[in-house]
Amino acid sequence: MKRKKNKKKFNSNSISPILMLLPSTLMLIVCSIYPFIWIFRYVTYNYNGFTATYTGSANFTRMLSDKQFWGSVGTTFEYAALKLIFIIPLALFVAVLLNMKMRGSGLFRGVIFMPTIISTSISGMIFTFLFATKNGILNAYLQNLHIISQPIKWLTSPNVIMAAVTILAVWGGLGNYMLYFSTGMNGISEDCYESAKIDGANAFQTFFYVTLPMLAPVLKTVLMLAITSAFKDYEAIMVLSKGGPGNRSMVMFLYIYNVIFGSGNGSQQQIGYGALLSVVAALIVGVVTIIYLFIARKLDHITE
Template structure:
């Protein structure tokens, strides 16, 4: 009984301590919550105000469901959604395996691995707009570096119109995205691998596992929680990319590289090359639709990938 009493007292003490801790946690979270509300939730709600309006920044006219009807029949927007999926597919197809392979190689502590890690990470810290400008020169049809290299290696006989060819522009956009993003994911994977205990690798070694077996049966399963997060970040990131595309191809040629957030940006902020007025109301509606699309994709991914957490 005494023991029970003791446990009871202890429980009460804990509860009382927990209450203080809860309050402290809440107070510590409060600034972040306020910032979240002001900087994220409120702007999102602000958008909803204009989805039924024609709003050019000066005058707002209520138009009922007109924006919604326009959205349903807006071929350019729906093509931009298709292009977004295409872009995300290509990007993820290459960037995740590449980042993982590089991370595994660098994790073996080969000579100069820290230097390589820095070099591979460097594109991440370069502004995507600047990268877009630089790649404009790299992808130039005449005197472009990429075409010169491909021609000197006899891979192609005539220069490829990377930025003016509708059949190759997505490849150009994807190359830029991979160059700019894989260092970041590589770093996530490297950090994840650093947290895997050496004991596991030693056990595998004692059991006679070779490098490939170690990767598939030790590293990859142990990395799965990290992989789940990285994949989710990569998916949402790929769906929201537009800055570098705006500078590199501006959605062209013939809207072939137009992705949905670039289209929305043009609606809300206008375009230097367009004579059309800004359409904040319609852009607001498209933002909501885009958010729903990204949300659905993320939810499907989380459903499919729910087992990745259970591996460890």
């Protein structure tokens, strides 16, 4: 009798979590697992959305010799490096300033966070007007301040386009990472700062010896999120520069988008080849993430 009672209790306790997990599990299968399996299905096919022709290893051979794709991979690494170099220190700096309980800090926090809720396509359109060569607002301000004598070709010069793309990326993502850092600093006990003040530490010493070490777990997570998001960025770049000029700002996922859906200049959809490139791009992002996690773990062991 006791065994039956325990069995009934086990079953009743297990139904509730199963029912709660069921919707999210179904969404995961429908929205993530099934599309991933669907992509693998067409890796060895020439598929344009209507007819699928088996090509064997032709897509793999083409991928290995596709200079434009591998060029976009290199551009993606360059873009990711530029974005991380500027956005992480700047977000940390802004978070530290706003955490000083200054007057109006809540308003400034809201203003800085606002770009993150704007659609990336809209952001790209806004910066298209800002970076325009002839009637652009940025060039007008720089000329009025006598910083430049001639308008800068932000969107048409291969030497400047990556700077424009990086400015857009930093503007759009700064508030998000600033919020992560602010939340992490709110979790640091005030006793730590009081102890540092009693020991005679100044603001810089408090930051480097108290705030930064205690913010290390948050910083590690933020860096991982920033790396993965930087490698997957393409929407705002597509609107801002369309990957130009001369493919100078053609990042990896924008190139894959053009291959799958056509670049808009009459080229045919190449879903089969795009599926293969998507798998390769996912592997590249996965390898970069694994390398970062490995390095972060090693650094944790060294600092312990």
